[in-house]
Amino acid sequence: MKRNGLCVHCGKIDQLMHDLCNECYEIEQNNIKAVKKVLFKYPNSNAIDLSIKTGISIDGITRLIKKGTLI
Numbered sequence: 861m862k863r864n865g866l867c868v869h870c871g872k873i874d875q876l877m878h879d880l881c882n883e884c885y886e887i888e889q890n891n892i893k894a895v896k897k898v899l900f901k902y903p904n905s906n907a908i909d910l911s912i913k914t915g916i917s918i919d920g921i922t923r924l925i926k927k928g929t930l931i
């Protein structure tokens with residue numbers, strides 16, 4: 861479901877998907893894929909390990925975990 865609003869990631873006003881603009885939503889989908897790949901290889905990784913191995917900020921990782929997209 862799309863609605864207009866402020867992207868929680870970059871602050872752009874756009875049509876949002878899960879509180880993200882199109883651009884950030886795509887980036888997030890790629891981030892999720894990257895994190896899942898690392899988790900598959902290293903199931904006991906913590907947020908810091910994931911951040912180092914994927915290049916995503918720890919903030920970004922914890923946001924994905926909080927949203928439950930990785931489980």
Ligand SMILES: [Zn+2]
Nearest residue numbers: 867870881884
């Ligand atoms: Zn955005």
